[in-house]
Amino acid sequence: MSLLGVSGLTKTFGANQVLRGVDLDVAKGERIAILGASGSGKSTLLRCLNFMELPSSGTVTLDGAPIGREGRAGERLYREQELTEVRQRVGMVFQQFNLFPHMTAIGNVMEGLRTVRGQSKAEAQKRATAELARVGLVDKAETYPAHLSGGQKQRVAIARALAMDPELLLFDEPTSALDPELVGEVLAVIRALAQEGRTMLLVTHELGFAYHVATRVIFLADGTIHEQGTPDEILKTPRKERTRAFLASHKQFSL
Amino acid sequence: MKWDFASVFANYDALLAGLAGTLRLFAICLVLGLSLGLPVGLGRYARNKWLYLPATAFVEFFRNTPVLVQILWFYFALPILLPFEIGPLAAAALGIALNSAAFSAEIYRGGIQSIDRGQWDGARALGMRWGQAMRRIILPQALKRMLPALTNRAIEIFKMSTLASAVAYVELLQQGKLIASLNYNPIEAYTIVAVIFFLLLWPLVQFTYFIERRLRRDE
Numbered sequence: 483m484s485l486l487g488v489s490g491l492t493k494t495f496g497a498n499q500v501l502r503g504v505d506l507d508v509a510k511g512e513r514i515a516i517l518g519a520s521g522s523g524k525s526t527l528l529r530c531l532n533f534m535e536l537p538s539s540g541t542v543t544l545d546g547a548p549i550g551r552e553g554r555a556g557e558r559l560y561r562e563q564e565l566t567e568v569r570q571r572v573g574m575v576f577q578q579f580n581l582f583p584h585m586t587a588i589g590n591v592m593e594g595l596r597t598v599r600g601q602s603k604a605e606a607q608k609r610a611t612a613e614l615a616r617v618g619l620v621d622k623a624e625t626y627p628a629h630l631s632g633g634q635k636q637r638v639a640i641a642r643a644l645a646m647d648p649e650l651l652l653f654d655e656p657t658s659a660l661d662p663e664l665v666g667e668v669l670a671v672i673r674a675l676a677q678e679g680r681t682m683l684l685v686t687h688e689l690g691f692a693y694h695v696a697t698r699v700i701f702l703a704d705g706t707i708h709e710q711g712t713p714d715e716i717l718k719t720p721r722k723e724r725t726r727a728f729l730a731s732h733k734q735f736s737l
Numbered sequence: 738m739k740w741d742f743a744s745v746f747a748n749y750d751a752l753l754a755g756l757a758g759t760l761r762l763f764a765i766c767l768v769l770g771l772s773l774g775l776p777v778g779l780g781r782y783a784r785n786k787w788l789y790l791p792a793t794a795f796v797e798f799f800r801n802t803p804v805l806v807q808i809l810w811f812y813f814a815l816p817i818l819l820p821f822e823i824g825p826l827a828a829a830a831l832g833i834a835l836n837s838a839a840f841s842a843e844i845y846r847g848g849i850q851s852i853d854r855g856q857w858d859g860a861r862a863l864g865m866r867w868g869q870a871m872r873r874i875i876l877p878q879a880l881k882r883m884l885p886a887l888t889n890r891a892i893e894i895f896k897m898s899t900l901a902s903a904v905a906y907v908e909l910l911q912q913g914k915l916i917a918s919l920n921y922n923p924i925e926a927y928t929i930v931a932v933i934f935f936l937l938l939w940p941l942v943q944f945t946y947f948i949e950r951r952l953r954r955d956e
Contacts, residue, residue: 534858562866570864580859584877594863597873639859646863 484543485510485681486531486650491540492705493526500526502705503540508650508683513676515692515713516685518702519728524685527702528652531683532572533565544568545649570598573648577655579635581627587638588614588623594646613641617671633664637671644675651675651682658687689732693717701725744920745929748912755912756933758826762898762908765830767891770837777838778845779871792842799839805900808832812904829901837894844886848879881952888945895938909933 486508493501500523508514518524529535531542533549541558542549549568550560581590591610595601601609614620617637627635636656643651653672657665669691675682676695686692692699692713699716701709701724709722720726745752780792799807812828823831852875860870880887902911913930917923 532862534861566861566864566866569862574858574862576855576858576862578855580853580855580862582856582859582874582878584881593873594865597869598864642863 484508485512485545487541487543488531489541489543491527491530491542492538493523493530493535494538500705501530501537504702504705504707506700506707508681510681511679512681512698513696514683514698514700515696516683516700516702517687517689517692517716517728518708519731522702523705524702525654528574528654528683528685531650531652532569532574533560534569534574536560544571566598570594570646571648572650572652573643573646574652574654575636575639575643575656577658579627579632579639579659581635581639581642583627586624586626587619587630587634590627590638591642591645594642598646609645610641613645614638616644616674617641618667631664632660633667636660636668640668640671640675649681651680653682653684653686655685655687687732689717689729701728703728740925741922742925742929744922745916745925748916748919751912751916752909752929752933754907755909758901758906758908758911759895759898762826762829762833762901762906763895765826766833766837766894766898769830769834770894771841771887771890773834773838774841775845777842778849781842781846782849796839796842799836800843804832804836804897805903807836808900808904825901825904825906828904829898829906833894833897833900836897837890840893841887841890844883844890845879848883848886849875851882852879881949884945884949884952888942891945892938892942895941896934 484507486506488504488506491501491504491506492499504523504527516524516527526535530537533542537558539557549564550558553559582593585593588607588610591613592603592606595606595609596603599606611620611623614623617640619634619637619641622630622634622638627638630638640656656672657668660668665688669688672682672684673691673695684692684696694713696713698710699713700707701716701720701722703724709716709720709725715721716725717729720729777792777795780788781796783789783792808829808831811823811831812825815828815831816823849871856874856878857870860874865873898908899910901908902914905911909930913926917926920926
C-alpha cells in the first residue's frame with residue numbers, strides 16, 4: 483500500500499495556477515527525485531504535501547487516511563490540529579535551512595522534541611545528540627548557526643527533521659543555496675539516509691545525484707507530471723521533447 | 738542671581754514621596770503598557786478582521802490623542818460614566834498605559850513582521866502550532882530586535898509620568914511644583930527634578946545596552 487497518495491492536486495496563487503492536477507503514489511521506501519525548470523511547481527508540490535501550502539483542490543492521503551474533510555461545496559477543509567500532526571509525520575528540509583538562529587545546533591534539534599513532543603530535557607538531549615552524530619556534527623552541538631558553514635547548517639537541519647521520526651522526508655532543493663565545495667557533505671548525508679531505506683521526495687538540480695540515489699524520477703512541467711520513470715528511463719532515454727530539452731540545458735549533467 | 742539648592746533639599750521628604758510616586762506609576766505603566774501592547778500588536782498582525790479591526794481602532798485612537806488629554810478625561814469624565822471614583826493614580830496609569838500599549842503594539846507588530854518567513858516554515862515543519870511557533874521561535878528573535886525600540890518606550894513612559902501632576906498625583910514634578918510654590922525657588926526646584934530624572938534614567942539606559950550586548954552573543 484502506498485504511504486502517500488496525491489490525486490488531482492492543484493494550487494493557485496491569485497490568477498497564477500502553479501499546479502494543474504498532480505497524481506502521485508509514493509510507496510514506502512521509494513526515493514523520488516522531482517526535476518523541472520524553475521516555475522514548474524516543484525517546490526509548491528512539495529509544500530502542499532506537508533500543508534505548508536494548502537492545496538486549492540485535490541486530496542492528499544497519508545498511510546491510507548485522506549487529510550482534511552470535504553466541505554459543502556466539495557472543497558477540502560483542514561483543521562490546524564490535523565495539519566500539525568501531518569507535519570510531524572512528514573519532515574521537511576529547506577533550501578535556506580531555516581535553522582533557528584537563537585538556538586545552538588543541538589537546541590535546534592531538541593526543539594521539536596521538547597515543544598511538540600513534550601519530551602524531557604534529558605530525553606531530547608540524548609536523541610538530539612544521536613541525530614547530530616548521524617550527520618557528523620556532535621562536536622558542533624553547542625555552536626550557534628551563525629558560526630556554522632552552509633553545509634553544516636543543512637546537516638543540522640536534516641538532523642532536526644530526523645529527530646521527529648518522520649515517515650516521509652521532503653527535501654526542497656537542499657543543496658541549491660550551498661557553495662559548490664559544500665554540496666558533497668550534504669549529499670553524502672542524504673545518500674546515507676537513502677541506504678537506510680527511508681522514503682523521500684527530493685526536489686533537486688543535482689541530476690547525477692538523482693540518478694544514483696532515486697528509485698523514480700519525475701519531470702514536472704507546467705504544474706503537471708510531464709514524464710516519470712526509473713532514473714535510467716528519464717535521465718538517459720527520455721521520451722518527451724521537453725524532458726530532453728530540460729536535460730540538455732543542464733550541461734554539467736554527467737552520469 | 739544666587740542658586741539656593743538648600744531650600745530644595747530642606748524638603749527632601751517631599752521629594753522622596755514624589756520619587757516613590759513616580760516609581761510606582763512607572764512600574765504600573767511599564768508592565769501594563771508593554772504587556773497589553775503584545776496582544777494588541779498580534780491583533781494588528783492578524784488576518785482575521787475581528788482581531789485586526791478592534792486592535793487597529795485602539796492603536797489609532799490612543800496614538801492620535803494627547804496623553805495629557807486622556808489622563809484628564811479619565812480623571813474627570815470617566816467617573817461620570819462609571820459607578821465608582823477614579824483616583825489620580827488610576828487616571829494617570831490608564832492614560833499612560835493605554836497610550837504606551839498603542840505605541841508598543843506597533844513595535845511588536847513591526848518586530849514580528851521583520852522575522853523571515855522561513856522561520857515560520859522551519860517551526861511549522863516540525864509540527865508546531867501557531868502559538869508554539871510564536872512563543873518559541875518568532876517572539877524570542879523579534880524581542881531582540883525590538884529591544885532598542887522598547888527601551889525608548891520605557892524611557893518615554895518614565896518621562897510621561899510627570900503628566901500625572903495635572904491631576905495632582907504625588908510624583909516628582911508635582912512635588913517640585915509644591916516646593917517651588919512654598920519657597921519661591923522654581924529654578925532650583927525644577928533643576929533638581931530634572932537632575933533626579935537624569936540620574937534615574939541614565940543607569941536604566943546603560944543597563945539595556947548591556948542586555949542588548951548579551952542577547953547578541955549568538956550572532
